[in-house]
Amino acid sequence: MTPPWPHWKAAVMDGDSDFQVPLSIEGLSFFYGKRRVLTDVSFEVPKGAVTVLLxxxxxxxxxxxxxxxxxxxxxxxxxxxxxxSRARDGAGVLASLGMVFQQPTLDLDLSVDQNLAYFAGLRGLSPSETAAGVRRELERFELWDRRGEAVRQLNGGHRRRVEIARACLDAPPILVLDEPTVGLDIPTRRALVADLHTRAKDDGTAILWATHLVDEVWPGDRLVVLHEGGVRAAGSLEEVLAASGETELEAAFDKLTATAQAA
Incomplete structure (x- = not known):
């Protein structure tokens, strides 16, 4: 599916050799004061797949x-x-990202429609692009009939759907989500996970999904196991299992994220 909005295409098409690597993380380290919280983190997020940051x-x-x-x-x-490069080319490279944060960011007193329209304005969408994107995303989540309601009238699962709809208004080629299912019931979590996999498969979206729940991993996903600020394993499910010496993901996750006990 060809993304409908043109404003990010210059970034996408700037070099055919890089087109298949939407997002590359290269040796990221980070400190809060003297405390190191990330150490040399490197991995790639390919097109048309869900990469689970576990x-x-x-x-x-x-x-x-x-x-x-x-x-x-x-x-x-x-x-x-x-x-x-983010470091060389500046913040403009982030225009291709759609983002959903762990903490809710909707205005509870505005309607669903108003929340989405405000965001669309920030992204520079025209009125026609906004209308098309809002309808497409709300119908996808079966929320079209509730577009005039204040967000505070929605339950937690519906609010999360609105946040994902907002991030996808301009069909970004890369979607990053930080623990978006925290606090949701199991059926809602499953529905959201299924929707993200559909977006990857059908639309070619590169998706980076952070979670601590192994049941949100589907066969065929790419995995990055992060623990104590470092990558413990990365690759396909089979590669991560091989790295851990286990045959089930839950056991592999427990082993890879085990903290060494003091002697």
Missing amino acids: GPNGAGKSTLFGLITGLLAAQEGDLRIFGR
């Missing part, structure tokens, strides 16, 4: 997402979006 609470996932989304400035290393 790690326990406190592993450094949110800090890494802060670096990816520009909320934090990299101290060591770099990230590249379709081959363009």
Whole structure:
């Protein structure tokens, strides 16, 4: 599916050799004062696939997402979006990203429509582009009939759907989500995970999904296991299992994220 909006295409098409690597993380390290929270983190997020950043609470996932989304400035290393360097080319390279943060960011007193329209304005969408994107995304999540309701009238699962819809209004080629299913019931979590996999498969979206829940991993996903600020394993499910010496992901995750006990 060809993304409908043109404003990010220059970034995507800036070099055919890099077109198949939407997002590359290259040796990122980060310190809060003297405390190191990320150490030489490197991996790639390919087109048309879900890459699951899997790690326990406190592993450094949110800090890494802060670096990816520009909320934090990299101290060591770099990230590249379709081959363009964040450090060299500046914040403009982030235009290809759609972002969903762990903490809710909707205005509860505005309607669903108003929240989406405000965001569309920030992204520079025209009125016709906004109308088309809002309808497409809300119908996808079966929320079209509730577009005039204040967000505070929605339950947690519906609010999350609105946040994902907002991030996808301009069909970004890269979508990054930081623990978006925290606090949701199991059926809602499953529905959101299924939607993200559909976007990757059908639309070719490169998706980076941070979670600490192994049941959100599907066969065929790429995995990056993060623990204590470092990558413990990365690759396909089979490669991660091989790296751990286990045959089930839950056991592999427990082994890879085990903290060495003091002697």
